[in-house]
Amino acid sequence: MKAVDVKDLAKVIGEKIIVDRVSFSVEEGELFGLLGSNGSGKTTTFNMLSGVLKPSSGEVEIFGRNIRKNKEFVKDIGMVTQNDSFYETLTVNENLEFFASQHKVSREDAKKRIRELLSQTNLTTKSGALAATLSGGMKKRLNLACSLVHDPKILFLDEPTVGLDPLVRKEIWKLIKQLQTNKKTIIITSHYMEEIETLCKKVAIMFRGRIVANGTPASLKKKYKLQQMEDVFAHLVKR
Ligand SMILES: Nc1ncnc2c1ncn2[C@@H]1O[C@H](COP(=O)(O)OP(=O)(O)O)[C@@H](O)[C@H]1O
Ligand SMILES: [Mg+2]
Structure with a gap:
């Protein structure tokens, strides 16, 4: 089943x-990458997929439901924005409780879920610590955990490792892979080629608001007769 189906999505400001008739679909359980340099329209696309921004035209379906007509999709999605969305002045646990209440997760479910998430993100020993005191990697993991408290089926990750050092980046990659093993559908944006190639089975390349190529990294290399995704990307954005 298609988790996300995007048809001719556009945003004109x-x-x-800003986004020029973008179409792509993501199967349930897939890890899909939207690769593009800064300003190519990735965040704007994400904001339309999550219902934050109204499209100028085009349609988005989440598990077969048109998001314009049916708001039920909100419980199926988790969004991790480029900037951290938790509160620095709350503890790790308080942040997770806050996001759980925002999503109307029952107290009992929240307790269980938070315990699982703390363990999964390796933050159990930090549950009482103020978010402000966490390291960069821990903050990223907390940000991820906050978007997962309602156990969404689909996770949108906007540039999840931007500005992180290589070790922390690998840690986040491991966590993303773990999440996918747990059957989540994950869509990630990045301008790091290596990130997309390491994580994603399928990739769409975005350039100036448009998707200029779409497929598996292997199929794209074959199509353009190039050895590296880097060369495929350079070839496509030169036009
Ligand atoms: N509200 C807005 N008004 C005008 N221009 C915008 C607005 N939002 C984004 N843009 C422009 O649209 C382009 C794409 O932005 P964005 O979606 O943030 O790209 P990306 O996430 O790929 O870096 C950029 O040139 C940006 O400056
Ligand atoms: Mg962006």
Whole structure:
């Protein structure tokens, strides 16, 4: 079954076409990557998929439900934004409780879920610590955990490792892979080629608001007769 189905999605702001008739679909359980340099329209696309931003045209279906007509999809998605969305002045546990209440998770379910998430993100010993005191990697893991408290089927990750050192980046990659093994559908944006190639089975390359290529990294290399995804990317964004 298709988890996400996007057809001719567009966003025009003023005179500027920010997202230009983007179409792609993601199967349930797939890890899908949207690769593009800064300003190519990835975040704007994500904001339309999560219902934060109204599309100028086009349609989005989440598990077969059109998000314009049916708001039920909200419980199926978790969104991890580029900037951390937790509160620095709350403890790790308080943050998770806050996000659980926002999503109307019952107290009992929240307790169990938070315990699982703390263990999964390796933050159990930090549950009483103020978020402000966490290291960069821990903050990223907390941010992820906050978006997972309602156990969404689909997770959107917008540039999850930007600005992180290589070790912390690998730690986050491991966590993302673990989540996928637990049957989540994950869509990730990145401008790091290596990140997309390491994590994603399928990738769409975005350039100036448009998807200029879509497929498995192997199929794209074959199609353009190039050895490296880096070269495929360079070839596509030169046009
Ligand atoms: N509200 C807005 N008004 C005008 N321009 C915008 C707005 N939001 C985004 N943009 C522009 O649209 C382009 C794509 O932005 P964005 O979706 O954030 O790209 P990415 O996430 O790939 O870096 C950028 O050039 C950005 O400056
Ligand atoms: Mg962005």
